[in-house]
Amino acid sequence: MSSVWHITDLELTIRILLAAGLGGLVGLEREWSNHAAGLRTHILVCIGSTAIMLLSIYGFSEFVNEPQVRVDPARLAAQVISGIGFLGAGTIMRTGLTVSGLTTAASVWVVAAIGLCVGAGFLYCAVLATVMVLLSLVVLNKWEKYLMRNRRTMEVVIKIVDKPGVLGNIATKFGENGIHIVNVQMNPDGMTEVDGVLEAVVELRFSLKASQGETLIKALDTISTSGHILSTESKTFSMVSGSRKSSRHAVG
Structure with missing residues (x-):
C-alpha cells in the first residue's frame, strides 16, 4: 500500500x-x-x-x-x-x-x-x-x-406625532448639518396619547448621506429634542424621548 x-x-x-x-x-x-x-x-x-x-x-x-x-x-x-x-x-x-x-x-x-x-x-x-x-x-x-465615506447611505427611523410642519422641520435640521436626504418613506404607526389627547403616529424612514457619522449624531441630537418627536433610531445608536441609548448591531 x-x-x-x-x-x-x-x-x-x-x-x-x-x-x-x-x-x-x-x-x-x-x-x-x-x-x-x-x-x-x-x-x-x-x-x-x-x-x-x-x-x-x-x-x-x-x-x-x-x-x-x-x-x-x-x-x-x-x-x-x-x-x-x-x-x-x-x-x-x-x-x-x-x-x-x-x-x-x-x-x-x-x-x-x-x-x-x-x-x-x-x-x-x-x-x-x-x-x-x-x-x-x-x-x-x-x-x-x-x-466610501461620502457615498454610502445611512438609514434613520424617526417616529413623530402627525402634525403639520414636523417633517419639514426635520428636513431643515438635516440640511443645516450638510446631510442629504436620498429617500424618505412614511408609514402609519398607530396612536399615542399627548396631553390627554390621542394623536396619530407616523414612522419616517430616511435614507441619508452624510460626510461624517458625527454630523448625523449632531443632527439627531437636535431633532430628538424638537417638539412632536417620539423616538429616533439609526444603525449604530438610538434615542428615545430625547435620551440616547446605545444600540449596536452586526455589519460586514
Whole structure:
C-alpha cells in the first residue's frame, strides 16, 4: 500500500492545531468587531473542514487496494464547500434597506477553505490565505470606509406625532448639518396619547448621506429634542424621548 495514503498521528495533530490557530485569527477579528460569527465559530468551522479533508484523504486507506474501489480524496471536500453556505446564510441579516453580515458569511466560507488546505497538507496556501483574509478584514476595511465615506447611505427611523410642519422641520435640521436626504418613506404607526389627547403616529424612514457619522449624531441630537418627536433610531445608536441609548448591531 502506498505511503501517500498514510499520515502519522503527530502530523495529523499538527494540522488540526494549525487549523484551530488560523481559523481563530480570523474569528478573533470578527469577535473584536462584534459580529455574529466570532472566535469559536471560525475555529470550529476550520477544524471541522480540516478533519473532513483528513478523513477524505486518509480515512479510507485500507480500501485503496480493493479491485472494485475508486478513491477520490476530493469527494468529501466538495461537500464542505457546498454545505458551508447554510452557516454563512445564518449570519446575513436585512434591516430595512440595510444588509449586514455579508463579510462575516464570506469569512466563514473562506475559513472552511483554509481548513481544507490544512487538511490536505497545502500549508503554505493556508497560511497565505489567512494573512490575506486578515489584511482584507482589518486594513482594507478601514481604507474602504475612507474611500466610501461620502457615498454610502445611512438609514434613520424617526417616529413623530402627525402634525403639520414636523417633517419639514426635520428636513431643515438635516440640511443645516450638510446631510442629504436620498429617500424618505412614511408609514402609519398607530396612536399615542399627548396631553390627554390621542394623536396619530407616523414612522419616517430616511435614507441619508452624510460626510461624517458625527454630523448625523449632531443632527439627531437636535431633532430628538424638537417638539412632536417620539423616538429616533439609526444603525449604530438610538434615542428615545430625547435620551440616547446605545444600540449596536452586526455589519460586514
